[in-house]
Amino acid sequence: xxxxxxxxxxxxxxxxxxxxxxxxxxxxxxxxxxxxxxxxxxxxxxxxxxxxxxxxxxxxxxxxxxxxxxxxxxxxxxxxxxxxxxxxxxxxxxxxxxxxxxxxxxxxxxxxxxxxxxxxxxxxxxxxxxxxxxxxxxxxxxxxxxxxxxxxxxxxxxxxxxxxxxxxxxxxxxxxxxxxxxxxxxxxxxxxxxxxxxxxxxxxxxxxxxxxxxxxxxxxxxxxxxxxxxxxxxxxxxxxxxxxxxxxxxxxxxxxxxxxxxxxxxxxxxxxxxxxxxxxxxxxxxxxxxxxxxxxxxxxxxxxxxxxxxxxxxxxxxxxxxxxxxxxxxxxxxxxxxxxxxxxxxxxxxxxxxxxxxxxxxxxxxxxxxxxxxxxxxxxxxxxxxxxxxxxxxxxxxxxxxxxxxxxxxxxxxxxxxxxxxxxxxxxxxxxxxxxxxxxxxxxxxxxxxxxxxxxxxxxxxxxxxxxxx
Amino acid sequence: xxxxxxxxxxxxxxxxxxxxxxxxxxxxxxxxxxxxxxxxxxxxxxxxxxxxxxxxxxxxxxxxxxxxxxxxxxxxxxxxxxxxxxxxxxxxxxxxxxxxxxxxxxxxxxxxxxxxxxxxxxxxxxxxxxxxxxxxxxxxxxxxxxxxxxxxxxxxxxxxxxxxxxxxxxxxxxxxxxxxxxxxxxxxxxxxxxxxxxxxxxxxxxxxxxxxxxxx
Ligand code: B12
Numbered sequence: 001x002x003x004x005x006x007x008x009x010x011x012x013x014x015x016x017x018x019x020x021x022x023x024x025x026x027x028x029x030x031x032x033x034x035x036x037x038x039x040x041x042x043x044x045x046x047x048x049x050x051x052x053x054x055x056x057x058x059x060x061x062x063x064x065x066x067x068x069x070x071x072x073x074x075x076x077x078x079x080x081x082x083x084x085x086x087x088x089x090x091x092x093x094x095x096x097x098x099x100x101x102x103x104x105x106x107x108x109x110x111x112x113x114x115x116x117x118x119x120x121x122x123x124x125x126x127x128x129x130x131x132x133x134x135x136x137x138x139x140x141x142x143x144x145x146x147x148x149x150x151x152x153x154x155x156x157x158x159x160x161x162x163x164x165x166x167x168x169x170x171x172x173x174x175x176x177x178x179x180x181x182x183x184x185x186x187x188x189x190x191x192x193x194x195x196x197x198x199x200x201x202x203x204x205x206x207x208x209x210x211x212x213x214x215x216x217x218x219x220x221x222x223x224x225x226x227x228x229x230x231x232x233x234x235x236x237x238x239x240x241x242x243x244x245x246x247x248x249x250x251x252x253x254x255x256x257x258x259x260x261x262x263x264x265x266x267x268x269x270x271x272x273x274x275x276x277x278x279x280x281x282x283x284x285x286x287x288x289x290x291x292x293x294x295x296x297x298x299x300x301x302x303x304x305x306x307x308x309x310x311x312x313x314x315x316x317x318x319x320x321x322x323x324x325x326x327x328x329x330x331x332x333x334x335x336x337x338x339x340x341x342x343x344x345x346x347x348x349x350x351x352x353x354x355x356x357x358x359x360x361x362x363x364x365x366x367x368x369x370x371x372x373x374x375x376x377x378x379x380x381x382x383x384x385x386x387x388x389x390x391x392x393x394x395x396x397x398x399x400x401x402x403x404x405x406x407x408x409x410x411x412x413x414x415x416x417x418x419x420x421x422x423x424x425x426x427x428x429x430x431x432x433x434x435x436x437x438x439x440x441x442x443x444x445x446x447x448x449x450x451x452x453x454x455x456x457x458x459x460x461x462x463x464x465x466x467x468x469x470x
Numbered sequence: 471x472x473x474x475x476x477x478x479x480x481x482x483x484x485x486x487x488x489x490x491x492x493x494x495x496x497x498x499x500x501x502x503x504x505x506x507x508x509x510x511x512x513x514x515x516x517x518x519x520x521x522x523x524x525x526x527x528x529x530x531x532x533x534x535x536x537x538x539x540x541x542x543x544x545x546x547x548x549x550x551x552x553x554x555x556x557x558x559x560x561x562x563x564x565x566x567x568x569x570x571x572x573x574x575x576x577x578x579x580x581x582x583x584x585x586x587x588x589x590x591x592x593x594x595x596x597x598x599x600x601x602x603x604x605x606x607x608x609x610x611x612x613x614x615x616x617x618x619x620x621x622x623x624x625x626x627x628x629x630x631x632x633x634x635x636x637x638x639x640x641x642x643x644x645x646x647x648x649x650x651x652x653x654x655x656x657x658x659x660x661x662x663x664x665x666x667x668x669x670x671x672x673x674x675x676x677x678x679x680x681x682x683x684x685x686x
Binding site: 097098108136138142145201207231233234235238276277278279280281354 | 531575
């Protein structure tokens with residue numbers, strides 16, 4: 001395993017921490033949710049209206065209660081995931097309202113897309129879980145979307161998945177459904193199975209919906225990603241360090257709330273900070289600044305001893321083109337080599353989170369595979385040093401007929417899934433670019449995929465629950 | 471003398487300098503200089519320059535936004551004076567009530583849109599985020615708006631844009647206001663579907679569209 005790469009000195013991390021504490025003590029943060037305000041009051045913090053003024057002791061004390069790693073349990077225990085430490089978890093993109101098609105057109109996403117992407121993630125060797133809101137099913141009424149999505153995540157794969165963050169009620173529905181799958185709320189309280197995305201409302205606010213969901217999950221012992229998305233230049237300062245301090249303040253405040261509700265609640269330090277393009281205001285996630293935010297976030301979370309979330313195959317491209325590729329590789333690689341643990345948006349994203357593309361999904365899946373291989377680093381055992389092989393070939397000659405070669409290349413080399421390494425003439429017979437190859441590939445994967453069987457009585461209970469709540 | 475103040479106001483708007491705009495606007499009032507001219511020859515001329523520079527790619531968004539803010543400060547001081555003197559302010563290009571719909575708190579796109587309208591010489595009434603249909607309409611009636619602009623960034627809140635149109639119909643007010651919609655997940659197709667008068671993908675296109683529709 002390669003060592004994780006740092007972009008800040010220890011002293012610089014501490015400066016950011018202290019700036020964040022200063023923000024929380026002197027400026028404070030707004031929590032637009034009475035139950036959260038009550039909790040902070042009960043903890044003895046100064047509160048004026050919705051404004052909460054934190055103290056260094058409170059924040060540092062609460063942050064210490066968060067586990068440095070935790071296990072997220074899957075329907076198939078082979079897919080259980082450890083979140084934290086040197087582990088990395090890849091998954092599909094989140095929340096995109098559109099599907100970008102291979103022919104360059106764009107349409108609304110549907111429930112069928114949701115099912116398909118869960119299946120593709122289920123089939124992937126490189127994606128560890130199936131994520132959440134992998135496509136916004138616009139053909140399903142809003143009130144029951146979360147139920148249908150959770151059901152699809154359960155039914156179409158046995159990997160870990162995410163719960164709804166759209167307010168307390170939908171979070172509770174998510175918990176109920178997970179409890180049906182895993183044998184009760186007591187069971188999942190001990191063994192977290194859901195993880196959800198709680199966003200601050202930058203700058204320096206949390207709203208009712210997010211806080212309601214956060215509290216429901218913390219009470220049920222489920223994991224939450226507390227994330228801040230600062231758009232530097234618009235919802236945050238046009239300064240990288242200032243943006244990190246602001247993001248950090250918000251995330252620490254959210255984590256302190258989760259730990260106040262249920263000490264030891266599994267939390268993930270989240271960042272999606274990026275910047276606003278200063279010409280037209282659009283969000284830019286495929287930027288070097290975004291890669292710096294990702295990298296610093298990994299390190300800041302490490303400083304607190306909390307697992308981190310950031311990055312992904314992020315880009316501002318409109319179609320699956322070279323821009324989509326080079327930007328995504330920069331941000332996914334930054335996340336991977338700096339030690340981000342939970343990489344939401346690994347696969348499929350285009351258009352600064354507005355669209356998912358099946359073709360991009362396959363391309364990112366390939367990149368994830370490449371990076372997993374890259375991060376394995378070097379093998380220093382006898383096979384790795386390969387002295388015997390070097391000696392037996394000696395000066396001149398070649399290694400292609402060596403036993404060592406035949407045996408060892410399978411361990412040390414990765415075979416690409418999507419990239420083309422054929423000779424020019426062979427390639428030019430079909431002449432397919434990455435987008436076109438990926439288009440064929442996802443259809444093949446989908447056609448072959450058989451979802452793991454779900455116990456019929458559990459299936460029945462889930463469907464009954466959905467019917468009752470619809 | 472007043473020429474100098476107008477030139478100063480124009481430059482202060484170009485510089486996005488609220489303080490100077492405030493100072494000079496006060497001076498206009500104190501020295502009983504014609505406030506209509508201060509607006510027309512000073513403030514508006516300045517913001518026009520900024521709008522053009524932005525279109526030419528010579529200034530950035532924060533430049534436009536700060537000029538728009540400074541513009542508001544100037545108008546905030548001079549308009550009451552104009553009203554007090556019973557003068558007419560001259561033609562503003564139009565009035566737009568702008569907000570983010572109920573259930574939605576995304577506001578950067580709306581803020582940019584507002585600034586671009588201000589920079590183009592419109593009067594913008596920004597009513598914030600998470601705004602109910604009836605509050606859009608109440609504000610539009612109160613200020614005699616030409617356009618109601620509604621921003622939605624979530625597929626789940628786009629229906630609230632339709633609610634504004636439905637509400638207007640219900641109250642027999644549909645022909646009183648043009649309704650513009652915008653925000654990431656919206657589209658021309660959706661605007662057509664709900665019967666909105668305008669949709670734009672970006673703030674500057676929104677202004678061009680408003681120019682066209684109000685000119686009719
Ligand atoms: C920043 C952001 C946030 C910030 C908002 C901060 C703020 N103060 O606005 C925070 C983190 C708080 C947030 C929260 C949420 N967000 Co959000 N957010 C975004 C993000 C990344 C950028 C939005 C933005 O500002 N873009 C830049 C501006 C300039 O663009 P714009 O708004 O489209 O505006 C331009 C045009 O559309 C037009 N325009 C805009 N308004 C108007 C109005 C009129 C009249 C006209 C003519 C034109 C016009 O002009 C503007 C300038 O050119 C988008 C993705 C994206 N790339 O858009 C997701 C996104 C919109 N969010 C999303 C989601 C899901 C959420 C949450 C539910 C997430 C969650 N689980 O936490 C919450 C919902 C909160 C709520 N109740 O509203 C999804 C929506 C998916 C869907 N189903 O529709 C998106 C697409 C991201 C994703 N893939 O998940 N979000």
